[in-house]
Amino acid sequence: MTGEGLAVNWFKKSSLPDTAQLSELLQSGFRYALSLAHHHHDAEDLVQQAWLRLQRQRNGSTPIARGPLFKTIRNLFIDSLRRKGIIEFETLEDETHLADEHASDPGVAGDLEYLLGQLKAGERELLYLHCVEGHTAQEISDLISRPRGTILSSINRAKAKLRQLAANSEPAEPPQPAAKESARP
């Protein structure tokens, strides 16, 4: 899948997006924002601000595509962390040790929202781009400007962390709301 896959331009009748296509792009942007912020309203704000910023930049005359939308959402999210003095986002280590991608993958038990909330924003982002958007490590590498090997190992580490968190969570313990987990230091 390429970042420019979904071009949107409603100012030229010949290339009017269908409403479903536009909704899909916005929903994708929202879910990507949610993977970063892990907070519904913050994700809404991010996708809205990104969309309006791109519209202003392009003066409504050129298409808005998935790649620029995701990049703008990401930049806005990083800006918001910097304003809050949080620096946890840039934590992917440049290490290329790869876990076995095809190791047994039994899934995790427990409240996935809570478990995802325990991950760092950058880890959730990678899992989202890989598992939901179906991006390859190379495409993710292009999008977030990190080496491909780092992306691969970070994805595997994030999955391992999820499994570990699930294994460690007490079955009787009620899941905690993930509402304010967007920016854990």
Next chain:
Amino acid sequence: MNPIDTQIKEYYQKQPLSEDQLQALRPPEDSPATRPWLLPFAAAATAAAVVLAIFILKPVGLTEAVVTEIAKNHSAHHPMEIRSSDYGEVAAALDRIQFPLTPPDEEFRRQYTLVGGRYCSIRNKRAAQLRVRKNSTGQMHTLYITKLTDELRALPETTRTIDGVQVRLWNDGKCLFGLASR
């Protein structure tokens, strides 16, 4: 149990952007911009309407004008200049505001959580546009605050709906407040 990739995919696919937000971001389906050949007709109709308004119709009432300005601002979804849930932080960031940036009253503070703010204007006077979240519903509202002028002091406490945006106006003797929501 499903593989972890599938679980993550299913989790995110169950998280939709609300229909309100989608509507706000989608361009109007039948906007003139989608039909360029309509623009000359639209311009002519606008000019005729302006002439009518100037020479025939009475001026729009002040209340209507303020409510309309607030509703338009609310629908424009301008990005915030400062994001904070602290009124003091927002006031410090919007330091050109010359009146206290505080919630209208304690009841309002209990019911709404501040999200951030930006500068705006009402009747060409500087105003603060605060985004607040209603705690009971999670819905975003916009609170406008500006200093009362002699003109604005005459506005009655009222609630109007313009283009689907409900606007409540009131004042506390020092500031005018307008709360807008869809």
